[in-house]
Amino acid sequence: MRPSWTAPNYNLFEQTMTVEVQLQERLLPYASANDLMTAIVGSEVRGISTPQQVNDQWVFPITVASNAAGEQLSLSYYCDKLHRIFTINWTQFDATVAPTGQGGIYLPKFVE
Numbered sequence: 001m002r003p004s005w006t007a008p009n010y011n012l013f014e015q016t017m018t019v020e021v022q023l024q025e026r027l028l029p030y031a032s033a034n035d036l037m038t039a040i041v042g043s044e045v046r047g048i049s050t051p052q053q054v055n056d057q058w059v060f061p062i063t064v065a066s067n068a069a070g071e072q073l074s075l076s077y078y079c080d081k082l083h084r085i086f087t088i089n090w091t092q093f094d095a096t097v098a099p100t101g102q103g104g105i106y107l108p109k110f111v112e
Contacts, residue, residue: 003078005038009046013065018073022107023051023058025087027079032057034080039064039073039090046073047057064091077110086110 010016023031031051037060039047064073075090076096091097091105100106 001083002034003036003038003076005036005045005048005076008044008046008065008074009063011062013046014067015067015069015093016062016063016103017093017097018061018099019093019105020098020100021049021060021062021075021105023077024059024107024109024111026111027077028056028058030079030081031038037062038080040076040087041066041071041073061099063091063097065098066095069093069095075108089112 035051036051038045047062049062050059051062071093073090073093074087076085076087078085079089088108088110
């Protein structure tokens, strides 16, 4: 069942960071336009994204809200074709992070 994640009210937060997250290669065969990705602090959704297909890759541009640098973020990926949510410890909130880049937070590993 598709999760009912809702976007935060960004006006309630002091800072945002925007990151283009690429879906790891192992999950690409199952990706679709119906997938979702969300950034979470504790149990609170701080950012949500739908995918964009760029050539053979799926990219999730996600804006994450916070009031404090260094908050630990989890990242959850909902795969519609598999009807499954994958969740990992992701990164710490950093408003100065570049929107695009290589590895690490830009290409998280949901499955080994």
